[in-house]
Amino acid sequence: MEHTVKAVDDQLNAMTRDLAAMGDLAVAQVRAAIDVFLRHDLTAAAKVVRGDDALDLQDADIERRAVRFIALHQPMADDLRRPIAAMKIAMQLERCGDLAKNIAKRVGRMDAPADADQAEPVAGLGRLAAERLSSVVDAYRASDAQGAYNVWVRDTEIDELHEKVLAGLIEAMARESRALGDFAHLLFIAKNLERIGDHATNIAELVHYQITGADLADRPKL
Amino acid sequence: MNAATQLRSPAVSTPLPLAIPGAIPGTTDAQIRAQVSDLNFWYGKFQALHGVSMPIHDRQVTAIIGPSGCGKSTLLRCFNRIHDLYLGVRYEGAIELMPDRLNLVGKAVDPILVRLMVGMVFQKPNPFPKSIFENVASGLYVRGIRNKGEVEGRVEHALKQAAIWDEVSDRLKKPAYELSGGQQQRLCIARALAPEPKLLLLDEPTSALDPIATAKIESLIDDLAEQVTIVIVTHNMGQAARISDHTAFMHLGKLVEFGETEQIFTSPQAEQTRDYVTGRYG
Numbered sequence: 001m002e003h004t005v006k007a008v009d010d011q012l013n014a015m016t017r018d019l020a021a022m023g024d025l026a027v028a029q030v031r032a033a034i035d036v037f038l039r040h041d042l043t044a045a046a047k048v049v050r051g052d053d054a055l056d057l058q059d060a061d062i063e064r065r066a067v068r069f070i071a072l073h074q075p076m077a078d079d080l081r082r083p084i085a086a087m088k089i090a091m092q093l094e095r096c097g098d099l100a101k102n103i104a105k106r107v108g109r110m111d112a113p114a115d116a117d118q119a120e121p122v123a124g125l126g127r128l129a130a131e132r133l134s135s136v137v138d139a140y141r142a143s144d145a146q147g148a149y150n151v152w153v154r155d156t157e158i159d160e161l162h163e164k165v166l167a168g169l170i171e172a173m174a175r176e177s178r179a180l181g182d183f184a185h186l187l188f189i190a191k192n193l194e195r196i197g198d199h200a201t202n203i204a205e206l207v208h209y210q211i212t213g214a215d216l217a218d219r220p221k222l
Numbered sequence: 223m224n225a226a227t228q229l230r231s232p233a234v235s236t237p238l239p240l241a242i243p244g245a246i247p248g249t250t251d252a253q254i255r256a257q258v259s260d261l262n263f264w265y266g267k268f269q270a271l272h273g274v275s276m277p278i279h280d281r282q283v284t285a286i287i288g289p290s291g292c293g294k295s296t297l298l299r300c301f302n303r304i305h306d307l308y309l310g311v312r313y314e315g316a317i318e319l320m321p322d323r324l325n326l327v328g329k330a331v332d333p334i335l336v337r338l339m340v341g342m343v344f345q346k347p348n349p350f351p352k353s354i355f356e357n358v359a360s361g362l363y364v365r366g367i368r369n370k371g372e373v374e375g376r377v378e379h380a381l382k383q384a385a386i387w388d389e390v391s392d393r394l395k396k397p398a399y400e401l402s403g404g405q406q407q408r409l410c411i412a413r414a415l416a417p418e419p420k421l422l423l424l425d426e427p428t429s430a431l432d433p434i435a436t437a438k439i440e441s442l443i444d445d446l447a448e449q450v451t452i453v454i455v456t457h458n459m460g461q462a463a464r465i466s467d468h469t470a471f472m473h474l475g476k477l478v479e480f481g482e483t484e485q486i487f488t489s490p491q492a493e494q495t496r497d498y499v500t501g502r503y504g
Contacts, residue, residue: 001502008501074460076487076499213489 003079011069012082015062016141019086019093022058023137026093026100027130029055030196033100033107034126037189040113048104055097062090078213085210089140092199092206096133099192099199106185114186118172121165122186126193128158132200136207145211152204152216158197165190254320255280255451256301256421261315261327263293263300265308269475270296273315276470276480278421280320283443283452285466285483287459289503293475294455298423301326301453302340303333319420338365341414342423346430347406349398349413354390357398357409361417376416383449384412385442404435408442415450422446424454428461440465459499463487471495 003009029051036045066083069075075083103126113119132151139147166187173183205216256278263271271293278284286294296305303326305311313327319339326336341361349357358377367373377394381387386408390401398409407427414422424443428436443452443465456462462469462483469486471479471494479486479495490496497503 001497004501004503076459076463076501077490077496079500080488 005073008073008075008079011065011073012079015065015069015083015086018058019062019090020137020141022055022062022090022093023133023140025051025058026055026096027134027137029097029100030126030130030133033103034123034130034193036104037107037114037126038119038123040107040110042108045104045107049101052097052101055094059090059094063087078210081210081213085206089203089206092203096196096199099196103189103192106189110182110185111179112182114182118169118186121168122190122193125158125161125165125190126196128161129193129197129200132158132197133203136200136203140203140207143211145208148204148207148211149216152201152208155197155201158194162190162194162197253280254278256320256326257316257318258297259316259318261297261300261313261317263296263305263314264310264312265296265305266310271300272475274472274475274477276477277468278451278453279468280451281447281449282467283447283454283465285462285469286453286455286472287457287462287469287498288472288478289498291474292472294470294472295425296475297472298342298425298453298455301421301423302342303327303336304342306333338417339419340421340423341417341419342425343407343410343414343427345426347403347410349401349406349409352398353395354398354401354409355394358412358416361413365417377412380412380416381409383415383446384408385438385445386412402435404431404438407431407435407439411439411442411446415446419450422450422452424452424456426456427454429457436461459487471498473498 029048032044032048032051035041036048066087069083070080073079114122132154136148136151138144139151169183169186169190173180208214208216254277258274258276258278261271261274262269274293274297276284286297288294299305300313301317305313316328317326318324319326325331326340338361350360352360355377358380359373362373362376367376378387378391381390386405389405390396390409393400398406401409407430411422411427428439431439440461443454446452447467454462454466466483469481469483470477471486471490471492473494479490479492481491485491486495487499490499494503
């Protein structure tokens, strides 16, 4: 049912639309960072770093609008949950952007491109994290609680893959003479990608809460 | 007509008990002070309440919300039998006052006794055209309490409970009409508290007040809830959310949803409740 005050629906819908667009940008930044890493493209890396500014601005904008909405309309029930969830989701997306930027910066600091047999598993982890982030942004846009739950319940897959990637890198560190600094960057990049998966899961919880008003139980842990 | 006016019954000539006979003092927060059970109410042939059942938790604030004409004020006025002032009204079901399960709407129960146990404050401040002191003392006189020292002590206590003592202690003999609207309403609350009611009913007590006076009343309700069980009808949903522990949402004379206030205002279960609290009703 439409709100008696049209501005309430208008402002909430605009917030949802713009936050979903911010989500698309965060997904694009993560995918671009993975691509930069695989291709060791320093020019593209600089673009990813610059691209993060837009996410910071959008996060601040969503927060400002949510606070203003709550102050002016004193919303209840799902009208209250929507701006609260929007603020928190924007913060999670902004953190994903920071992690993507960090990956791009690390590419620039590596002495040489990673070998394919080490880079590919890390990129695979990144593709999985980006896919989960994309799915949860879609669930948010479509107000799809089941879609959010599907992302949430599969969080351990990213954790398991991360553990596997770490084990492979540690093995490679033991047998290769390559500079340890580059391996450290690879470990941090893998950790960043795993953290992006965690943020996707956090967003899934927020989307589920926004739609149903109920918290998801403690997520399965490795 | 004011409930307190009704208390001026010539039939009451001896002090009435301050406590319900057989009542067990010292109930805990978890206990139920009153239980509404399958309550139906008619104004003549019009049925205004349909099978309402809900608990009233002891020393907590219960808010009743709903659109105009939903029956919330009708329900509130059943608690002190104020409907009995009009011809052709009829109750079915029960409002049992715990722990002795006295049915407040029972035919055999004297409405005057009910009103001594259930105080009420209305939308618009309605002090009597008397002094501040006499306003608060009036309920005590009805009880037959005439001892000067006891009356003075109880008046002071009630004015302190209503957080207005500091503002009126030096002008108790002045007319109540000299007070501001917010002060008059707190005086009315003091008047309702003086006879030490088991329940305090508030019917939109701040709708005629400015935001500062409203805030003072809300703060007062918060403090009073530690001492007395409060049922409040309000159109201000922010107020219901701020001051109540439990909320009942009514529509067309029926109780749609009852629950903890936090749940009603953040995750209502019924679609009608959700539409109302978010402003989508209508």
